[in-house]
Amino acid sequence: MSGMSLSYKNSGITSDSSYGEQEQDANSALLELDKGLRSQKPGEQCEAIVRFPKLFEKYPFPILINSASLKLADVFRTGTNFQRLNILKVMQQSQKHLDKILNVDEFLRRIFSVIHSNDPVARAITLRTMGSIASIISDRKNAHHSVINSLDSHDAVEVEAAIFVASCFADRSKQFATSVCQKLAEMIQGLATPVDMKLKLIPVFQHMHHDATTSARVRELCKEMLPNYPARDMVTVTLHTLSMLAAKSLIDIPQQVELLLVYLEKDPRRLVKITALQDLRLLVKRAPHMWTVQQIQCLCSFTMNTPLDGLRMGALLVLTSLSKTIALSTFNQIQGSALHHICSEFCYHINPSIASRATELLTDLALWTLKETSDDTLPIILEACTALEALVLVSAMSDDKKNKEALKVCLLSVVKLSEASSSAAEKFLNLLSSLLNSAPVSSALLLCDCLAAVSSYNNESLQSIFSEIQTTLKQATESGQHGFAVTLCTLVFQATAAYELPGDCQETIMALTNVTNHWQAYKVARQATRYGHHEVAAGIFKSLFVKVSSEQFLFWLTSLHEFCIGETSLRRVEDDIPTMMQCITQAAVHYHRGLSSLRAAGTPTHPLHFQCDFIKLRVQQLEACAHLLKACCSFRTNPPPAIAVNIAMTTGQEIQRCGRVVGQLQQCASEFENLHTSYGHLSQASFDADPVSLGSLQLLQHCCLIVSQALRVILQSKNSRGYLSDSLSWLSQKVPTHSWQLYEACQDILQDLQKTLEGTVSELPIAYQHMDFLERTVLSLIQVPLCFPRYFYQSLQATSIKLAISPQPRSVTEPVSITHDTHLTLKIEGVIQHGKHPGLFRKIHSIQLDVHSVMQTRGQALGDMKLSENPSNSMTQVTEPHNDYFSAHFLLTFPVPGIHTICIEAAVIDEQGNTWKTGPRSNLVVESYDEAYRIQQQYVRAQQRNIAHSSSTSSFVAQLSQTSS
Incomplete structure (x- = not known):
């Protein structure tokens, strides 16, 4: 492998296009596609049509989408059926942009004109197109009439299209659902309608949920059909339609559950039972609180008595879905009877899929009991641990698909139970580590992932099995199982997060990175930086310098190498001020070098804002520690002057007796307070960060707060001096492995401060004992290696906002002109863009737009005009996005002639009400003038x-x- 291509997510370096590529202007792109539409060659026309969805995604603003949609509608009216079919696909792919069409009447008129064609295929395509745009035309009477008429067509293609559009309209229009209900009922009950057509008509009823009357009418009709049409397909389709209708109307869910349980018990056909179980699981997700004890007992009885493993598996899936909801309170009432008997009976079943689901159910019951009692010695807890251990032992030894799926389910239960019970975690760690050598590679990888998850909050237990992991790592490296060995490296880094890696272990890891591919070596170095093993990471990063494929990647690796060298220099710190100052200076130098390379690694599409800000805060923290050490040296070498007593008496501040060190300590306290604020701003800007990365930032923030508060306490007079409360009480009892050292350092600082304040007796407010405490504080802080958060390397969730502001100036250098006695209407449009996993950690509920204006230069006006001293605007508006689009209007006044700058900033409000300062920020220059x-x-x-x-x-x-x- 001659080169390596690094691939990072949102926080790293990646690009959908080549670096420096200029984005095409929206109008130019639309003109190019319009040229293709007007071409005389059908191939070029169709090529232009299929490129419209990409245009909508790239420029998702109403003006462009409206214009493009009207052009497509015009082609639809005059084009061929193949072109219409392509336009239909465009509409289906652009569902979230349809509500941005401004001229809906004209758009519909051009498309609807084809409904009168003599070609049934053209009419069918038109109907399906109308169904695809039903979100914006669902209440149009002419569309309703054409759909109902098309249901009577003699052409099967047109009737199927009419059924499709009827389903789309009924889901969105109460009026259409009411009017078409009787027509559908007549067609289904009519003898002239073929059976296959009836099977397509029945699902339309699932959308008749707009009012209770129509819903009840449809439900009665479908229930009457069940005995009248006992064929298997008719029963399954009708049951599923009733389930979907109940899930949307909610009020009929208990009755539908009863109906499904009746068919589950009494209907002998296997497909009907499978449909009933699938619909029961659907209703569990919709309304688990509506299930009764009798219904759960009925399901348990079926699970026990059915002879088919497939049906038993389906019933267990329903029960496990219930066990993860509020229905657990209902489970608790029947825990000692049928439900617990199911767990005991099937946890050791010969079918691994059934055993895994039964064990999952038992684990959920155990977690509920543990939450209620906080006693991990209860029999059900021990029973769940035993069942999980047995199933892991059996499934891990096999390499077939069923056992692997069962192992995945079982390991998820292991992680959940380990998080709730430390005693269970120790048992599982010992079991999993003993299976690493004997299990197949595919199973061993799953076991490694589970070990890492279990030990992320239980590092001490992982240290007890470190020797076994190290031996397994050496064997995997020698046998060529590089993927497995890379995963084991994460466990090694976790186990030794609190101290330095042993020499032989470092040699094994370096040997692995020399023989494995470059991407795997990079992953090892990345994990090393996440757990504070920067010396190992520095060597790996340096070896990859000549293996990358672009200059940006080289700068990225160079910056990481410099950061690791800087952190490694802090490992050599000793308990004396000159050595500490030297180590901090060396680390700061390497960090500044790395920061320069990091800035060079950024691209226009990925500017690495979070990474640069995170490193800058680390540099500022090191500089603040150095300033604090200098203040301590100043106190020892430069005693307060004799005039300090007079200054203290004059000012009434006893602390001034200590001389110039007071100002130095106050400056240090301000620096740490600013660091606390900056870490808070960085957290607020990291909307896409994973919870663990946010927790790391918050811990760093509170660490700076503790130091600043400690300095403020020392700077207070002896009589008014208080104590710090537990500033880490906001943290949960469990701290991730990579943050444990910093957490303990913060706790030690708090305890050391309390002892110092209680044991210090001195005439001066600041004593040598206080300086000793501050030196110990700095030492404890710089001895903790910086663990890079996951968000530094990758973002599993990617969210960005695009803003379009109007009015816009004619050119970039010109301002927007307005008379001073009129108002400026500022329109802000925005589009939210997501990555592959939208809403993985948090979702956008609304967008907050802040608009501020500041006058830069004052202009000339008539002499009798009264000018305001501070002519500015400050407005805030919160808007909820619809289909990832939002807009807002602001009415601004500029009564004072001159040049004004408008600053527009967007912020995100999540579903919990938290505000995230994500940006973007835009500026608009306005010139206000006096016309007279x-x-x-x-x-x-x-x-x-x-x-x-x-x-x-x-x-x-x-x-x-x-x-x-």
């Missing part, structure tokens, strides 16, 4: 020109007279 003053100036300039012209004319006449004489 301009007219007066124009009149004055015109007079001056006339005077100048008259003067020049008189002079010319005089010269001419002299010449004549």
Whole structure:
């Protein structure tokens, strides 16, 4: 492998296009596609049509989408059926952009004109297109009429299209659902309608949920059909339609559950039972609180008595879905009877799929019991642990698909139970580590992932099995199982997060990175930085310098190498001020070098804002520690002058008796307070960060807060001096492995401060014991290696906002002009863009738009105008996006003539009400002028020109007279 291509998500370096590629202007792109639409070649026309969805995604603003949609509708009216079919696909792919069409009437008129064609295929395509745009035309009467008429067509293609559009309209229009209900009922009950057509008509009823009357009418009709049409397909389709209708109307869910349980018990056909179980699981997700004890007992009875493993598996899936909801309170009432008997009976079933689901159910019951009692010695807890251990032992030894799926389900239960019970975690760690050598590679990878998850909050237990993991790592490296060995490296880093890696272990890891591919080596180095093993990571990053494929990747690796060298230099710190200052200085130098490379690694599409801000805060923290050490040295080497006593008496501040060190300590306290604020701003800007990364940022933030508060306490007078409360009480009891050292350091600082304040006896407010405490504080902080959060390398969730602001100036250098006595209507449109996993950690509920204006230069006005001293605007508006689009209007006044700058900033509000300062930020320059003053100036300039012209004319006449004489 001659080169390596690094691929990072949102926080790293990646690009959908080549670096430096210029984005095509929206109007130019639309003109190019319009040129293709007007081409005489059908191939070019179709190529232009299929490119419209990409255009909508790239420029998702109403003006462009409206114009493009009207062009497509015009082609739909005059084009061929193949072109219409392509336009239909465009509409289906652009569902979330349809509500941005402004001229809906004209758009529909052009498409609807084809419904009168003599070609049934053209009519069918038109109907399906109308169904695809039902979200914006669902209440149009002419569309309703054409759909109902098309249901009577003799062409099967047109009837199927009419059924499709009827389903789309019924889901969105109450009026259409009410009007078409009787028509559908007549067709289903009519003898002339074929059975296959009835099977397509029945699902339309699932959308009749707009009012209770129609819903009840449809439900009664479908229930009457069940005994009248006992064929298997009719029963399954009708049951599923009733389930979907109940899920949307909610009020009929208990009755539908009863109906499904009746068919589950009494109907002998396997497909009907499977449909009933699938619908029961659907209703569990919709309304688990509506299930009764009798219904759950009925399901348990079926699970016990059915002879088919497939049906038993389906019933267990329903029960496990219930066990993860509020229905657990209902489970608790029947825990000692049928439900618990199911768990005991099937946890050791010969079918691994059934055993895994039964064990999952038992684990959920155990977790509920543990939550209620907080006693992990209860029999049900021990029973769940035993069942999980047995199933892991059996499934991990096999490499077939069923056992692997069962192992995945079982390991998820292991992680959940380990998080709730530390004693269970120790048992599972010992079991999983003992299976690493004997299990197949595919199972061993799953076991490694589970070990990492279990030990993420239980590092001490992982340290007890470190020797076994190290041995397994060496064997995997020697046997060529590089993927498995890379996963084991994460466990090694986790186990040794609190201390330095042993030498032989470092040699094994370096040997692995030399023989594995470059991407795997990079992953090892990345994990090393996440757990504070920067010395190992520095060597790996350096070896990859010549293996990358672009200059940006080289800068990225160079920056990481410099950061690791800087952190490694802090490992050599000792308990004396000169050594600490030297180590901090060396680390700061390497960090500054790395920061320069990091800035060079950024691209326009991925500027690495979070990474740069995170590193800058680390540098500022090191500089603040250095300033604090200098203040301590100053106190020891430069005692307060004799005049300090008089200054203290004059100012009434006893602390001034200590001399210049007071100002130095106050400055240090301000620096740490600013760091606390900056970490908070960085957290607020990291909307896409995973919870663990946010927790790391918050811990760093509170660490700076503790130091600043400690300095403030020391700077208080002895009589008014208080104590710090537990500033880490906001944290949960469980701290991730990579943050545990910093958490303990913060706790030690709090305890050390309390002891220092209690044990210090001195005439001066600040004593040498306080300086010793501050030196120990700095030492404890810089001895903790910086663990890079996951968000530094990758973002599993990617969210960005695009803003379009109007009005816009004619050119970039010109401002927007407005008279001072009128208002400026500022329209802000925005589009939210997501990555592959939208809403993975948090979802956008609304967008907050802040608009501020500041006057840069004051202009001229008539003398009698009263000018405000501070002419500015400050407005905030919160808007909820629809289909990832939002817009807002602001009415701004500029009564004072001059140049004003409008600052627009967007912020995200999530579903919990938290505000995230994600941006973007935009500026708009506005020129406010006095029209009367301009007219007066124009009149004055015109007079001056006339005077100048008259003067020049008189002079010319005089010269001419002299010449004549």
